[in-house]
Amino acid sequence: MLRVAVPNKGALAETAAQMLAEAGYRGRRDSRTLVSVDNRNEVEFFYLRPRDIATYVGSGAVDLGITGLDLLLDSVTAAEVLQELQFADSTFRFAAPQHTITNLQELAGKRLATSYPKLVGDFLEKQGVAVHLVKLEGAVESAVRLGIADAVADVVSTGSTLRAAGLSIFGPVILESTAVLISNPEIAADKATAVTKLTKRINGVLAARNFVMMEYDLEERKLAAATAVCAGAQAPTVSPLATPGWVAVKVMVPVAETAEVMDQLADLGARAIIVTAIHAARL
Numbered sequence: 213m214l215r216v217a218v219p220n221k222g223a224l225a226e227t228a229a230q231m232l233a234e235a236g237y238r239g240r241r242d243s244r245t246l247v248s249v250d251n252r253n254e255v256e257f258f259y260l261r262p263r264d265i266a267t268y269v270g271s272g273a274v275d276l277g278i279t280g281l282d283l284l285l286d287s288v289t290a291a292e293v294l295q296e297l298q299f300a301d302s303t304f305r306f307a308a309p310q311h312t313i314t315n316l317q318e319l320a321g322k323r324l325a326t327s328y329p330k331l332v333g334d335f336l337e338k339q340g341v342a343v344h345l346v347k348l349e350g351a352v353e354s355a356v357r358l359g360i361a362d363a364v365a366d367v368v369s370t371g372s373t374l375r376a377a378g379l380s381i382f383g384p385v386i387l388e389s390t391a392v393l394i395s396n397p398e399i400a401a402d403k404a405t406a407v408t409k410l411t412k413r414i415n416g417v418l419a420a421r422n423f424v425m426m427e428y429d430l431e432e433r434k435l436a437a438a439t440a441v442c443a444g445a446q447a448p449t450v451s452p453l454a455t456p457g458w459v460a461v462k463v464m465v466p467v468a469e470t471a472e473v474m475d476q477l478a479d480l481g482a483r484a485i486i487v488t489a490i491h492a493a494r495l
């Protein structure tokens with residue numbers, strides 16, 4: 213049976229569980245459950261601390277896991293990224309009170325608080341900058357105000373936590389992080405089918421989130437021009453309309469391009485343009 217580690221709490225837990233449910237897997241019902249078995253899909257889910265997941269996957273105790281790229285790179289592990297999951301996007305940045313430290317060179321010899329000492333240590337070593345790392349479990353932004361550090365290195369999403377702590381970003385981007393599906397590099401051969409099934413299903417969930425279905429009526433002679441506006445995942449589905457010379461077209465469109473594509477199709481003379489959400493997909 214395939215063994216999959218899922219974050220049990222924190223910023224990744226809810227979306228990870230939701231993504232697996234949308235992919236057709238049966239997860240835990242109670243947030244205190246540690247292990248749940250999906251017999252139909254032959255997958256065993258282990259609910260673990262996100263920070264520990266790379267360790268479990270790297271050791272082979274579980275085959276796959278969902279964690280953050282930043283957490284993976286902060287671990288000593290053999291686990292590898294199988295695919296990005298397009299949620300929990302963040303950047304990992306340095307920050308200090310404004311005008312105190314403004315570039316990486318000025319950080320040399322200073323006290324730097326972080327919950328990700330390996331990620332930050334590896335980055336600074338490559339840059340040739342030596343600092344005194346102060347390892348904290350969380351709420352790192354308070355370390356400067358409380359006087360135990362001169363700067364911090366932490367996850368930044370909206371930046372509101374930094375602002376509230378009176379800190380400003382400086383220096384280069386340490387990492388662009390995102391949630392990732394990770395895998396043990398030596399999964400048993402008899403589990404390959406189950407791994408492929410899971411990744412295909414997750415790709416389907418991502419496709420359903422990233423695309424909408426667009427339908428419209430068009431004069432047949434304008435089909436080539438409309439296909440140039442949006443060709444869909446493979447090619448548009450074209451069906452005859454009862455009105456001679458007209459066709460009904462169905463095409464997948466990236467969510468972000470929906471309004472623009474509708475504008476352009478309307479300009480071409482398309483009528484009755486209708487957009488619907490995709491519930492599930494397998495491309």
Ligand SMILES: Nc1ncnc2c1ncn2[C@@H]1O[C@H](COP(=O)(O)OP(=O)(O)OP(=O)(O)O)[C@@H](O)[C@H]1O
Nearest residue numbers: 221222223224262280282300301302350367369389
């Ligand atoms: N505000 C955020 N936006 C996007 N991703 C975030 C955010 N905060 C944390 N993450 C990501 O979540 C993961 C951290 O998981 P973790 O379980 O530590 O979350 P957490 O919310 O910090 O939980 P806790 O602080 O209770 O341990 C990392 O991959 C990190 O990049």
Ligand SMILES: O=P(O)(O)OC[C@H]1O[C@H](OP(=O)(O)OP(=O)(O)O)[C@H](O)[C@@H]1O
Nearest residue numbers: 350351352367368369370371372373374
């Ligand atoms: O840029 P923002 O949108 O403000 O988000 C970033 C903050 O979110 C996380 O904090 P979390 O709530 O997980 O607390 P923690 O630092 O104790 O882990 C992260 O560690 C940052 O502090």
Ligand SMILES: [Mg+2]
Nearest residue numbers: 222223350351
């Ligand atoms: Mg946190």
